[in-house]
Amino acid sequence: MPFPKIAIIGAGPGGLTLARLLQRNNIPCTVYEAERDRHTRNQGGTLDLHPKAGQRALREAGLFDQFMKYARPEGDADKLVRYDGHVLWDENKLDMPKQSDDENDKPEIDRNQLRDILLDSLKPGVIQWDRKVSHIEADPRVKGRYSIYFADGSQETDIELVVGADGAWSKVRPLLTDATPFYSGVTGVEIWALNVREKHPWLSEYVGEGSCFMFDEGRAIMAQRNGNDSIRVYACVRQPEMWREDCGIDWSDHDAAREAVVAGYFANCSDDLKSVVLESRDELILRPMYMLPVGITWPSRPGVTLIGDAAHLMTPFAGVGVNVAMADALVLAHALIGKKDGLVAKAFSDGHNIAAAVKEYEKWMFGFARENAEKTFKGLQLHFSKDGGEERAVKLRERYEAQTGTKVVESVFGTT
Ligand SMILES: Cc1cc2nc3c(=O)[nH]c(=O)nc-3n(C[C@H](O)[C@H](O)[C@H](O)COP(=O)(O)OP(=O)(O)OC[C@H]3O[C@@H](n4cnc5c(N)ncnc54)[C@H](O)[C@@H]3O)c2cc1C
Known part of the structure; x- marks a missing residue:
């Protein structure tokens, strides 16, 4: 008896992790992805994978060693700077304790590398590229079956x-x-600096090996080192959704736009912070940030479910999105694998086992997503509050001092 047809829509980290886990357990599936091929779009910046979520999913997917080949443990060094340039905290200047297998052991990996590891692990044909879904309908003739309609007019049934x-x-x-997602109140201006060690040595040194943050009332700067010797910077502002159209900045002229953002929103920041934005000249992408309601749920429906951002879109202000997506994939895979024999036996009778697996997964996912969405919402408030940097620095200092038994004197960071 053949397996039921499982369709995964989207080849992001969530969909690919699920496909890999199912493949390892001999459950066939097809991934339908809108992009033309794996090179269509640069997948963006760096992601940190947490031990109990992203890392665990990769372990069970048999891909942990490959992850470790590209992972950058030093990439989680945090630096916090006040708007006036005063350095509140800088892990690049401290002898950081080696994190054992706990929640703080979160090496970074570039999104492209993570995607490549997952893509290369799938059998040919599992991913169908250039299949942009336009909508999905329940089959009116057969209960529990769905038809997928694609933008090019094709469809998949049963x-x-x-x-x-x-x-x-x-x-x-x-x-x-x-x-549907709503605007979070924040827009990020994403800018990049490439070949930083050679072309931007000051920026490279200032940002350090990991992330450099400035949090302030209504604005934030976040600069993150990426694996390919590049630095990605977000200059973020709390502004209305239509700000990008209404603010009078010509976004097509990247140099002028960067200068206008600095002059209009970061003018009283230190010269160093302004230089972080002005020196990052290689790309500019506007990112209005959207989110789904914190704690979103729905009544379970046999034969359909969501994982990752589709289920619980969050802003990036706790850096957990990809981890929750991969943990979702893991738990859904466990639920389906647990019902595997039943899946085959009942495949063409009543879909009962699939419905049970979906229910089991969603019960867990709603709780885990809520927990992380609440954390992210707090992160959003912290990033855009006057004392956010100080608050975060106190937490990092307490953690460091508890782990090492060493008191940190601020002069170790320098005054600016
Ligand atoms: C600016 C920014 C920075 C972030 N930084 C971090 C971070 O540091 N750490 C972290 O953990 N998370 C971060 N996130 C969040 C993280 O990127 C997401 O949570 C994660 O990518 C979710 O994975 P996913 O697989 O659910 O969805 P996605 O990564 O969005 O993948 C969805 C896939 O579905 C495809 N698709 C979309 N529509 C269709 C369609 N109609 N038909 C077929 N295919 C379709 C897309 O092309 C894509 O390949 C950040 C997000 C943003 C926006």
Whole structure:
């Protein structure tokens, strides 16, 4: 008896992790991805994978050693700077204790590398590129079956499990809930500096090996080192959704736009912080940030579910999104694997086992997503509050001093 047809919509970290885990357990599935091929889009910046989420999923996927080949443990060094340039905390200047297998052991990996590891682990044909889903409908003739309609007019029928791993603007979500992402109140101006060691040695030294943050009322600067000798900077402002159109900045002229952002929103910051933005001249992308309601749930529906951003889109202010997506994939895979024999036996009778697996997964996911969405919402408030940097620095200092038994004197960071 063949397996039920499982369709995963979206080849992001969530969808690919699920496909790999199912493949390892001999459960066939197909991933439908909108992009033309793996090179269509630069996948963006760096991600830190947490031991109990992203790392665990990769271990169970048999890909942990490959992850460790590219992982950058030093990439989690944090530096916090006040708007006037005063350095509140700088782990680049401290002898950081080696983190054992605990929640603080979160090496960074570039998103492209993570995606390549996952893509290369899948058998040929599992991913169908250039298959942009336009909508999905329940089959009116057969209960528990779905038809997928694609933007090019093609369709796939008789699907018994549709997993929406298609990110923020999911086409699967409307089958489960009316909720749509809303604007979080923050827009990020993402800018890049490439070949920093050679071309921007000052920037390279200032940002350090990991992330450098400035939090302040209504604005933040976040600069992160990436693996390919580049630095990605977000100059973020708390502004209305239409700010990008209404602010009078010509975004097509990147140099002028960067200068206008600094002059208009960061003018009283230290020269160093302004230089972080002005020196990052290689790219400019506007990112209005959206989120789903914290604690979103829906009544379980047999044969359809969501993982990752499609299920619980969050802003990036706690750096957990990819971890929750990969943990979702892991738990859904466990639920399906646990029902594997039943899946085969009942595949063409009543879909009962799939429904049970979806329910089991969603019960766990709603709780885990809420916990992380709450943490992210707190992170959003912290990043854009006057004392956010100081608060974070106190926490990092307490953790360091508890772990090492050493008192940190601020002069070790220098005054600016
Ligand atoms: C600016 C920014 C910075 C971030 N930084 C971090 C960070 O530091 N740490 C962290 O953990 N998280 C971070 N995140 C969040 C993280 O990127 C996401 O949580 C994660 O990528 C979610 O993975 P996913 O697989 O659910 O969705 P996605 O990564 O969004 O993947 C969805 C996939 O579905 C495809 N797709 C979309 N629509 C369709 C369609 N109609 N048909 C077929 N395919 C479709 C897309 O092309 C894509 O390949 C950040 C997010 C942003 C926006």
